[in-house]
Amino acid sequence: MLIITCPWCGARPEVEFRYGGEAHIARPADPSALTDQEWADFLYNRTNPKGLHAERWRHMHGCGRYFNALRDTVSDFFVTTYKAGEPRPDIDGSSGGNP
Amino acid sequence: MTNRFRTASGGRIDRAAPLSFRFDGQTFSGFKGDTLASALIANGVHLVGRSFKYHRPRGLLSAGSDEPNALVNVARDAARAAPNLRATQVEVYEGLKAESQNRWPSLAFDAGAVNDLASPFLPSGFYYKTFMWPAGAWKRFYEPKIRAMAGLGVAPTLPDPDRYTQNHVHCDVLVVGAGPAGLAAALAAAESGARVILCDEQAELGGSLLSETTATIEGQPAADWLAATLATLAGKDNVTLLPRTTAFGYYPHNLVALAERVTEHLAVPGAGLPRERLWQVRAKEVVLAAGALERPLVFPENDRPGVLLADSGRTYANRYGAKVGERAVIFTACDAGYRTALDLKAAGVTIVAVADLRTEVSGELPARALAAGIDVRPSTVLVGTKGRLRVSSAQFAKARNGEVGPTETIACDTVLMSGGFTPSVHLFSQSRGKLVWDGAAGAYLPGTSVERERSAGSCRGVYGLQRVLEDGYAQGEAAARAAATFTSPARGATPAPATPSRTIPASADDLGTAGFIGATPHGRNPALAKAFVDWQNDVTSKDILLATREGFRSIEHVKRYTTTGMATDQGKTSNMNTLGIVSEALDTPVPKIGLTTFRPPFTPTTFGLFAGAARGDVFDPLRKTAIHDWAAEQGAAFEDVGNWKRALYFPRAGAGGRMEDMHAAVARECKAVRASVGMFDASTLGKIEIVGPDAAEFMNRMYTNAWAKLEPGRLRYGVMLREDGFVMDDGVVGRMASDRFHVTTTTGGAPRVLAHMEDYLQTEWPDLDVWLTSTTEQWSVIAVQGPKAREVIAPLIEGIDLSKEGFPHMCVREGTILGVPTRLFSVSFTGELGFEINVPSAYGRAVWEAVHAAGERFGITPYGTETMHVLRAEKGYIIVGQETDGTATPDDANLGWAVGKAKKDFVGKRSLARAAMSAPDRRQLVGLKTTDPAVVLEEGAQIVADPSAPVPVPMLGFVTSSYHSAVLGRSIALAMVKGGRARIGTKLMVPMPTHAIEVEVVEPVFYDPKGDRLNG
Structure with missing residues (x-):
């Protein structure tokens, strides 16, 4: 079970959280202006990287807040977590755990 | 009864505490401190089991958790039976009852042994090759037979009466294994002030030190040093010592699971003690000091009872005072065989000869063996053994460069073998650390770490007592230092090599790292030799x-x-x-072959340990409404809806005192609602209070409906979509004020809907000033439905104009009922005039009982969820999740009218604009009437045009709801059918296994299609 650091509450066990998919995919301001293909990209297409992944988590059984995390999908270690609305930290490659 | 194979003195058993136990019905004696294995050996018993496939007689092979043969069933009673326990780990207590397994009728004569004679026909993979035909026979015949023949122990069928507990703990340093490396590591970490947990799977802490008779540490005999060290550790507040505790699983971010056997070793388990305890340890740093396992040598007939691992033979003698035999032959590829030879000779066992695979035999231990007059034979292999239920002789032969010479048969009752030691890297490998082949050590050793752990001692290929102690001490110090600067579970880098801050002088036999991997040469016909x-x-x-x-x-x-x-x-x-x-x-080097994956658990772990207290009533949380107990007192039948218990129907005693069945009760309840009035506990409906200046805007974006113009005091049926345009939830929403909505959701959908709303509010529209609060459990909801509903509640209500004109359908008013504040909804899920009384849950039952009493003069009838389902289906009201399945648009479900066409955007709107979402052949909600009104369709049944069409028959849809309607005197059904609305008036077929049922496609509203009854 992972340890996840909620930016509001601190380090907590994984059971308190819900995964929320890839981060930094904003809902288009005017969906009606998008083509079907553009809308499908927004709805369904995700990056699924090997390595650092920016993703959303919700501290469901805690403060209830959504926040973002950078997790290394190879090692399953978190590099950092940050509040929703903040930009993705400028971190390259993986440094949280050895892949 | 005396122990014929007990040494005269020595060992860690308590000779002042004799006890008796039973094995396969026979009574034996042993001492406190014995394992079942050591006590049997002291009694001269080696035959303890039959093998899995060939049913060959098998004896004890080892003295530890690696034991493959001696699997026994230990039972205090029929419910407290544990199969497949390793006799080497079962501690003997007065009255212990153990049974061998996989034999019939007895261990000495086992009918299954015929498999051994048939073994030429049972090669590896035989079940893939042999049991291929006839095709149907595998399930009916072969598999059950093979399962009955193969086998391990039998699990008890009675419920487990014992208690299992679970601890969640944090520590700075967890040390796994309490041998010399683990003890030194724990000592070092504890001295630095770190919070330390030291666990070991054995009854006594000490590991290999428990078998030492001559080694010294810091000038003391090893046993004295061990006792002093344990006393030091036990005296420290920051140290937890856990014997009988197996670290069985290494999970991400340094979560290590320990299984503590609390009462298994006690003749009378203490009252209040759990049988086992699961420790979920979250350690900042872990030190693995798991030791090394001795390797057997692979030579023909190496599986006879009496053939053991050499170092295990030494452990039985030194630790338990039990001699493995009288005349022992030793077959070794390393110096461990000589150490055993010397210790067993000292214990009074005759060492017949030592066969050493190596050509060059030098070093201190072989020299001491020669000096002691032991027959040492270099370049020698064992090429077979003889004996029926116990080894009686061994065949020696010279072997040089693969050439095996003539054999010499030598009588013996024991063969002890050693192929060297394999570092126990199981937990390291479970932690996903990378193993690296070390040619010099001839072993896979821990390489790159992933977790915050480090290995110490022989589990990382460090041998020699002093080196092991100092390595343990160094790793313990380093772990404590790392724990002191811990910030997150992520490992920055593999730990640097550590040097101890002090020396721990020790002397013991040095075994070196020699060993052998593979099968030894035997020169016999390979088809006939089982190695x-x-x-x-x-x-x-x-x-x-x-x-x-x-x-x-x-x-x-x-x-x-x-x-x-x-x-x-x-x-x-x-x-x-x-x-x-x-x-x-x-012809490929070992590191190129790779290694199979180690997975948890390290040793078998009970289900009880994992289940803990989560059994029976507390297996899953149970949710009850405030009105639950009233329903239970009335004898209601309940159903599970998510975690909720909901009253399904309220059976009454009929003619002759017989209780109604569900069919009769539901028919009566339905008729009562339509004819007069019924009441229903709707408290499980999800409720969310949406408040704030932007509440209406938020509702506009989350629901398909238009909310801006909904006046305070009005209700509206809302439909919620996922962003992909499919129906996610529905519910009635009341506007309490311009900035306040009382939202209801489906019973099962409440948490999902709230999470969905929070997601959009927090991450897409954080600029909206809105607050969401779950109020599901704050309100009890009493639905009063039927033509007499208004008359029932009128005398109880204050502060609300209940007149038809003042309080029409789909309104919400605030007032009091019996002085209790209420939000009163004029709403109906039955098609009748109806009200839903929302009151604070603390008053739920009192108000319910008052309404029930007030309704008595109208014969008010409490009804359950089944009647609610029938009544709503008569009206064609859908249930999200029953009519819809995550692929239905609002229009598919006949809810197109609830979509605000003029709204610029809402969640799911863009997806609805895709062409496929309005294709005419989409599955659409329709009603079905069977041609024979008595036939009730099966929910889930497929619908086709022509059941005799060529296979695959085109499927047009399926039945989603189906009931007998007592009010209509016939069956009714709802269905999702391709292009369904255009098929209204046509006939379709519902094929069943024996026949097809003819149905007519109709409008999905069966009762009061104009809706006149809603207004009373």
């Missing part, structure tokens, strides 16, 4: 060679084809020799 690699799964070197001949190259494939290493011991004694054999057969 076992995996004792528990009956895999021989021949089987592994067969797999390589048949083309298996990957060690993972060889493992699965031959099942080597797949038994409950997970190949603790077999993995390396398998690698050696494959390596030789494929």
Whole structure:
């Protein structure tokens, strides 16, 4: 079970959280202006990287807040977590755990 | 009864505490401190089991958790029976009852042993090759037979009466293994002030030190040093010592699971003590000091009772005062064989000869063996053994460069073998650390770490008592230092090599790192010689060679084809020799062959440990409404809806005192609602209070409906979509004020809907000033439905104009009922005039009872969820999740009218604009009437145009709801049918296994299609 650091509450066990998919995919301001293909990209297409992944988590059984995390999908270690609305930290490659 | 094979003195058993126990019905004696294995050996018993496949007689092989043969069933009573326990780990207590397994009728005469004679027909993979025809026979005949023949112990069928507990703990340093390395590590970490947990799977902490008779540490005998060290550790507040505790699983971010056996060793378990305790340890740093396991040698007939691992023979003598035999032959590839020879000779065992695989035999231990007059034979192998239920002789032969000379048979009652030691890297490997082949050590050793752990001592290839102690001390110090600066579970880098801050002088026999991997040469007909690699799964070197001949190259494939290493011991004694054999057969070096994956648990773990207290009533949380107990007192039948208990129907005693069945009760309840009035506990409906200046805007974006113009005091049926345009939830929403909505959701959907709303509010529209609060459990909801509903509640309500004009359908008013504040909804899920009384849950039951009393003069009828389902289906009201399945648009579900066409955007709107979402052949909600009104369709049944059409018959849709309607006197059904609305008036067929049922497609509203009754 992972340890996840909620930016509001601190380090907590994984059971308190819900995964929320890839981060930094904003809902288009005017969906009606998008083509079907553009809308499908927004709805369904995700990056699924090997390595650092920016993703959303919700501290469901805690403060209830959504926040973002950078997790290394190879090692399953978190590099950092940050509040929703903040930009993705400028971190390259993986440094949280050895892949 | 005396123990014929007990040494005169010595060992850690308590000779002042004799006790008796039973094995296979026979009474034996032993001492406190014995394991079942050591006590049996002291009584001269080696035959303890029959093998898995060939039913060959098997004896004790080892003295520890790696034991593959001696699996026993220990039962205090019929419910407290534990199968497949390793006799080497079962502590003997007064009155212990143990039984051997996998034999019939008895251990000495086992009918299944015929398999051994048939073994030429049972090669590896035989079940894939042999039981192929006739095709149907596998399930009916072969599989049940094979399962009955193969086998391990039998699980008890009675419920487990014992208690299991679970601890969640944090510590700075967890040390796994309390041998010399682990003790030194724990000592070092504890001295630095770190919070330390030290666990070990054995009854006594000490590991290999428990078998030492001559070693010294810091000038003291090893046993004295051990006692002093344990006393020091036990005296420290920051140290927790856990004997009888197996670290069985290493999970991400340094979560290590420990299984503590609390009362298994007690003749009378203490009241209040759990049987086992699961420790979920979250450690900042972990030190693995798991030690090393001795490897067997793979030679023909190495599985006879009386053939043991050499160091285990030494442990039985030194630690338990039990002699493995009177005349022992030793077959070794390293100096461990000599250490055993010397210690056993000192214990009074005759050492017949030592066969050493090596040509060059030098060093201190062999020299001492020669000096002691032991017959040492270099370049010698054992090529077989004889004896029926116990080894009676061993065949010696010279072997040089693979050439095996003539054999010499030598009588003996014991063969002790040693192929060297394999570092126990199981937990390191579970932590996903990378193993690296070390040619000098001849072993896989821990390489790159992933978790915050480090290995110490022989589990990382460090041998020699002083080196092991100092390595343990250094790793313990380093772990404590790392824990002190801990910030997150992420590992920055593999720990640097550590040097101890002090020396720990010690002297003990030095075994070096020599050893052998693979099968030893025997020069016999390979078809007739069974040299076992995996004792528990009956895999021989021949089987592994067969797999390589048949083309298996990957060690993972060889493992699965031959099942080597797949038994409950997970190949603790077999993995390396398998690698050696494959390596030789494929002429490929071991590191190129790779290694199979180690997985938890390290040793078998009980289900009770995992279940803990989560059994029976507390297996899953149970949710009850405030009105639940009233319903239970009335004898209601309940159903589970999510975690909720909901009243399904309220049976009454009918004519002759017989209780109604569900059909009769539901028919009566339905008629009562339509004719007069009924009441229903709707408290489980999800409720969310949405408040704030932007509440209406938020509702506009989350629901398909238009909310801006909904006046305070009005209700509206809302439909919620996912962003992909499919119906997610529905519910009635009341506007309490311009900035306040009372939202209801489906019973099962409440948490999902709230999470969905929070997601959008927090991450897409954080600028909206809105607050969401779950109020599901704050309100009790009492639905009063039927033509008399208004008359029932009128006398109880204050502060609300209940007149038809003042309080029409789909309104919400605030007032009081019996003085209790209420939000009163005029709403109906039955098609009748109806009200839903929302009151604070603390008053739920009191208000319910008052309404029930007030309704008595109208014959008010409490009804359950089944009647609610029938009534709403008569009206064609959908249930999200029953009519819809995550692929239905609002229009598919006849809810197109609830979509605000003029709204610029809402969640799901863009997806609805895709052409496919309005295709005419989409499945659409329709009603079905069976031609025979007495026939009730099965929910889920498929719908076709022509059941006799060529296969595959085109499927047009399926039945989603189906009931008998007592009010209509016929069956009714709802269905999703392709292009359904255009098919209204046509006939379709519902094929069943025996016949097809003709149905007419109709409008989905069966009762009061104009809706006149809603207004009373």
